């Protein structure tokens with residue numbers, strides 16, 4: 001299903017296919033992604049130091065914002081955890097205020113198997129789809145819900161939160177923020193402080209449930225708390241660790257600047273895009289017309305990027321950004337998000 005706030009002047013995203021088109025052969029199963037990094041030894045951090053397992057608090061001793069750096073929300077995305085482990089050993093802490101480093105889904109991480117590396121994303125359910133108020137208020141029915149409720153006090157007291165993720169398919173790194181001005185300002189400021197030119201994205205969320213960055217503490221329009229998610233690169237590549245470490249370092253070292261700056265609405269916006277369409281594969285024969293990479297820009301509106309049963313999928317406007325195309329998508333899954341560049 002294509003959904004979202006598509007302006008009327010859009011070229012249609014989905015229409016009946018006029019003719020047969022060459023497409024990529026649909027792989028029967030996921031390709032073998034090389035695992036070029038080893039899972040980190042987190043044993044020294046598992047107990048934590050503030051009463052919650054996997055939560056390590058570092059206080060500057062000077063009043064200031066409370067910030068959180070979250071890794072391992074997905075158990076098999078450990079590049080961010082390697083970066084955090086390294087920065088904890090280097091005693092990275094802010095000039096003022098407090099940082100809490102969180103290793104979120106340790107149970108899933110403990111199940112990581114190089115022979116089946118995608119299986120340990122979670123144990124029972126996706127920890128990044130459970131952050132709505134009603135889910136969090138209900139009795140936990142899974143390891144992940146128990147963990148979310150355990151971590152909730154950390155989330156609710158954070159002025160700024162950075163959630164570290166990575167991607168299965170090759171893609172340029174990008175930031176995702178909830179649709180509040182203050183969080184998009186945070187993305188812009190962090191991107192400029194860390195000297196990255198990553199795309200900063202606001203999107204349509206996930207049909208499966210609320211992500212951590214969308215918890216009401218960050219998503220409500222009246223508060224001041226900000227959140228941001230980093231997709232740092234492919235899950236198991238060394239450069240994904242370096243990207244994560246660079247962003248975390250700037251996030252922590254500039255916490256006060258980011259906290260106060262995000263309240264100013266006049267921040268310049270750079271390299272920003274907004275997702276307009278989530279493309280869900282309706283058929284088992286969904287196939288892209290090329291091996292697109294995340295972050296790739298399709299210049300011309302109406303370019304056919306995929307076929308889906310009897311339909312063809314077209315870019316709705318010029319300079320359309322493809323966000324995390326899934327080249328092995330199954331029926332009912334999210335195949336790609338389409339984003340309109342704002343700058």
Ligand SMILES: [Zn+2]
Nearest residue numbers: 074077165166
């Ligand atoms: Zn993730």
